[in-house]
Amino acid sequence: MQILLIAAVMSNQLWFDTQTEADFYIVRPMATLSQNCACQVSIDVLHRAAQGQSTSRQQGSVNLAANQTLSLGQMRIAMQKGDWTQVTVTLTNGQGLRLERQIIVPNNR
Numbered sequence: 001m002q003i004l005l006i007a008a009v010m011s012n013q014l015w016f017d018t019q020t021e022a023d024f025y026i027v028r029p030m031a032t033l034s035q036n037c038a039c040q041v042s043i044d045v046l047h048r049a050a051q052g053q054s055t056s057r058q059q060g061s062v063n064l065a066a067n068q069t070l071s072l073g074q075m076r077i078a079m080q081k082g083d084w085t086q087v088t089v090t091l092t093n094g095q096g097l098r099l100e101r102q103i104i105v106p107n108n109r
Helices: 001-010
Strands: 013-021 022-032 037-049 052-064 075-078 084-092 098-105
Touching: 001 052, 013 075, 013 084, 013 098, 022 084
Parallel strands: none
Antiparallel strands: 013 022, 022 075, 037 052, 037 084, 084 098
């Protein structure tokens, strides 16, 4: 039973594809699930800079096909020396599936 649970957890994945372009970080939350899912997605962003702090949240619904990788969005974040941004993505289906991942860019703070 534990092996099946571990296999199910390992097949549901949420991660970030990141790139840098000059003074910008491009962050794309990505998901692959083992079963079809009518999911709710929430993306929370906290940005801290010398000028202060800002937060934002976007929520919506997404249909994920089983075993297909899907980008859940794209953020282009302007960064200056000393800035950092935390992005948290939560994916749920209201029936027990809850995946959450967080990234901080740049990752050297």
